[in-house]
Amino acid sequence: MSYTHDHQATRRLLALSLSSLVLSASSRASAQEMPDVGALAGFIRWGGVALSLLVVLAAVVALRVVSGLAESLGERFTSQRLLIQKIESITRFAVYVVTAALCVGLSVRLDATALTVIGGALAFAVGFAMRDLVAAFIAGITIMFDRPFQVGDRVEYGGQYGDIIKIGLRSVQMNTLDHNIVTIPNNKVLTDVTSSSNYGELEMQVAMTFYVGIDQDVHRAREIVREACLTSGYVFLGSEVPVLTKQVIVDRYLAFEIKARPYVLDTKYEKTFETDVHLRVSEGFRKAGIQPPAILHRYTSALGAYDTDRRGA
């Protein structure tokens, strides 16, 4: 995974630098005309172009170092993992921008004429070739500041659910729970609805629903659910654990729905937490003799008689 990210970063940097060079090689044409490439040779510093390659190389190394450091620190300091990832994203963005600026500054003699030419070429390029790229780049900056989600958040987007692992120049990458990497263009993220479960926090609420028969001791069931949540090793004890109950119809059976909303202490334990709590609840229900809703609970149609029977017993 890390190799893939670095490789992508290298490619992105190269593309950015080449784009800069292409832009700098554009003529003083207007946006509607093809640039006169030959006339631009005078603006280019060929020595600077060579130096730019070194800058790109240094940037690639810097990005690898930053990624490695962030990964290592994130593992050691789990409590600060999201902050570390956030800093990594910003740093990576800054490296991109600084590298591009350095490449342009080193490769092109920037004077008024050159700026005019580049402006025209930029308009041309943006208009015809790089429109999507620029849109995604600007959207990436917007995501950085608007922050609909952050790196490390558990997000739902377009039917996909997983952790945001990178906010890049062009796209956002998500690692789904079944370990598929989903790439979403930045401009899409900005226009579509996204849902972040933890929004920059490590802990996250995990809603879990349990059903018991309408004739069962719902109070005891509720206590068992609460206790199962609190005794789980993955529960975050910094927040309350609300457990709500209501009567519902599940598959034509009248039942009690018991919904717990505990917080898991780390998003990466979400499913483990669910499993743990369900196992505990199941064990607790078994010990307490609490049954799920089923057709065998025929007392549901005669609740009063059932109550009478129980009181009598």
Next chain:
Amino acid sequence: MTKPISVLVALVSAALVSGALAQPVPSASATASGTAAAAAAASASAGPAASAAPDEEPEAPPTPDQVAPTSRVLELRKLSEQIAALRAAELDTAVEPQSLFDVALDDEDAIAVEVRRLRRVLRPRSGASHGSDPGASPSAAASPSASASPSAAVSPSGSASAQPTPTAAPSSAPSEAPETQPESAPTIEAPSPEAQLFEARLRLDEARLGFYELLRADRERLLEQHAERRSKDTSSRTRQDILDADQRAQAAEESRLRALEEARRAQTEAARALAEEQARLSGVERRQAELEAELMRVRERLGQSRELTLSWQRRVREAIDARSSGTARVDQVDALYDELRGVLRGARAELDTTLTALSSAEVAVPSVGPSTLGELAIDLDTSAVEAKRGALERKERELVGLTREVQRDRSALLLDRIEKLNAARLSLTPWLSADKRDAVRGFASPGRDQASAELWQVTLVMRAHLRGVRHYAESLARSGTARTDAALSAGWLLLQWALPVVLLLWWRRRAPGLIEAAQGRLLEAQRREGALRRGFFGHSLDVVAKVRGTLELALLLLLLHRLLPAPITSLLEVRLAFAVLGWSVGGALVVRLIDALAERGSVATARITRMQTSQLRFASLRLVGRAVVLVGSVLAVTSRVVGEGTIYHWVFFLCWFAAIPLSIVILRWWRPVVFELASRRSKRSELYRWVASKRDGWRSLAPAAVGGLALVGGGLVRRVRTWSSGFELTQRVLAYLFRREMSRRGAEAPDLGLAPLDEARRRALGPDHPSEQLVRSAIDAESDALLERIARPGGGVFAVVGERGLGKSTLLSRIRAIREDRTIVASSVTSLDQLRTLLIAKLGLPSDASDEEIARILEDPENEHVLLVDDAQRLIRPTMGGLEEFDRILELSRRYSRHCVWVFALDQVVWRFFELARGARPVFDDVLLLRRWPEEAIGRLLRTRSKEAGLLPSFDRVMERLPDTADELDVEQARAATEAAYYRMIWDHAEGNPGVALHAWSDCLGANEAGECEVKVFRPAEIRELECLPDSAVFVLRAVVRLEEASATEIAQATMIPVAKVEDALRYGRAHGFFESVGDRHRLSWAWFRTVTRFLQRRYLLQPERSTA
């Protein structure tokens, strides 16, 4: 300006009068209504009640000895007419407009208040006069001039009954208010004098209201028009007076010639002598008339000369505008400046002459002289001559007065002129050419010339003001009324000043006691909190106690100044006096303040040098302070008298040179101290060695200066370091740096030759060993409160919550000491049955005793028991059903806690689980959350426990290497610094947990070959070893922390991890020292406790404490 005290007297008199607002003033023109506020107040006081009791008013029953109503009416009518004339720009120029009104015409706020008052007063009348009820009650008519004269509030008829009302009365005065005449004629044919008076007052108020209601610009225009007419009139009168005087001179000359002719024709010697005397007197008369004419001309010229000042101010303004806009050349400004200086010099010379003339005792007025007829026996009639002589003598006296008056006017005018022209000159200075400006402000000839001119002006201003004071004194001596006014005014001012003075005296008597009490309270609070250092408030209080006297004086001065009326504070004399006083008192305050703040540092210096430096420091500060006050006072005085001119710049420039002699003097005083300190530091630094070697001769001053600067700089650095070390972040950074240094030294020199401490001494130092001596910590105040609560009669259920090692058991032992014989300690029970068994055994009950029997003894009101449940966290298992045992015991405690105190000591780790599962507050009466200890407390604990264990650890092994030349003092200082840093490092490692700190400390000690205790390099457990653990092992680790002491089965239940995996993890942990076994159970070892908790916190598996020390 020339009559400062007279202004003071006038102002204080006004204040006196306005202070006596409630006093009735007989005149309707209301001379007493000094302010509109006073008017409003008086108006408010006059009302129906006043109308209903007219006999209380002074004017209500007209009596012969009062002012006749007719003349009063005429007077009021005249005032009304004059106001009307003012509005028509036809007022007699002899009348001052201000005399027609109650309130100051330049006070818009007062006018606004007066307008509202008059409208309110006149509204009923206008309603009545236009309205339907001519017989409105007198009270409704109100008094028109209630503010000016409460007496006016009375109805003119003097009664509120069926007498003609004020509104009805004017109807019978055809010339006054025909439009207000009611349709039904009153029964009285002619208006009574009271009605006339009342009507006249109404008219006057209406006229005043009309004027007040004009726009401000219109009012000012009318007043300016009047002033202009008055000026013209005065000028024409003066010219007329000059003409009259010239004519009198001419007539006197003719008379003299006629007398001489008569003398020549006289037939007798007596007649000739008489005629000659007549001629001589006529000659004196002529000269007197000529002098009078001359004085008139001078006065006329004085009026015109104001124009000269104004024209110069205009020229300077125009020159500055032109120069700033670039339309004028700089040489033009230079030329204008020179020209202005010439005019200014002339004005100064003229003022000098005038002041000299004023100071001289003689006035050059033609004197009548002795009579030449006195020795002659003349039978002729000399009555005409004698009469003339008498008239001339009177005239002579008049002329002396007139001459003095003209001289004073001239002096005031010239003083005003030189001040204004000097201000104009100074405003022009920035626009001069650079050369010119430098020359004017420099020390060359132009600068010296300018400085002498400014000095001359200072002299003249002082002389003029002294002259004014003398004249005022003379006027007081002449006039009894003035003396009375002055005495009253001064008395009133002194009365105002007496309040703050009395307050100050009261405060001075009580301040020492109050401050001492406050210091005592702060010390007590500090002791309770166990703080080693004094807090901000404590230091502030110490400083205030030291500067109190000067601070009180400064505040008193400020208050006295604030109590002075604004016009008085603007007087030059007052401004100068307060400037000098302000500099003096302010300087003294600053000196005392710096001295008080620096006093703490001197303690250390004195300890090192064995020299008392406080007196030296104060003397130095006082010397510098006096120099600064002197310079500041001179600058303040010069800037106020002649502005920021050449003298100001000279003083400002030269004052810096005063630093040289001051520095030399101070260096000489401090030289011994500097050399003493430098010699003590000479082994550490080349600089100090050099300083210490140059202590002899006059050349020692420079090294002393260098050494002094180095010492002051070092002291400042130490202060900053000390201050910053109070912050936890700084403490942690310092601890981290020291730990790194330790690691480096440990790598360089391993702890060779050191054996571990013997087990007995290790145990004595360990966290589980009870201590005889209590070390105070940050939580002591709350602990004391809980102890006090438990000591009171009655039961309760309490919880003490804290991390392992934070002192829960120590606190329980303190609780136990309260009722030693009736306290039961249940430690490490894991079920209700165990507790019940324990209680039965302790209470001596049969083994099958019921809960009720146990409770009967526990709840005995005569023998209240305390039940302490230590390690109560073992009753709580974070597993399904893990709270059942604790719930049962809590149920028992709730039932039997009327006279029995239950105290549960719980670990912080399970507390949050318990809180969420059961909620804390309804269960326990009070919960004491133990906090982590601060650095100082941990240091004290380690010292105390080492002492108790009979250990005197040596830090030599971990000290930095000192140079060979280091002496005992250096070694001592280095040892103290290392010890402090070491304790800080342990505090940082333990994160304020005393148990962890004690264990770490016992690990840090070793015994050398001689059996002496030495401190070795601190090597805490490495978190690195935990980072490589798999998740399952980490969760086992976490379960052990949460369960505090658990078996593999319990851990498996809590984590849902298979038992086999749990056992593997436990075995690994035991092998690495993470866990220690207690039977078949496991608990975290003290050595790994903090490392494990820190690791779990990093992994977010353990939430840190919400409140730390």
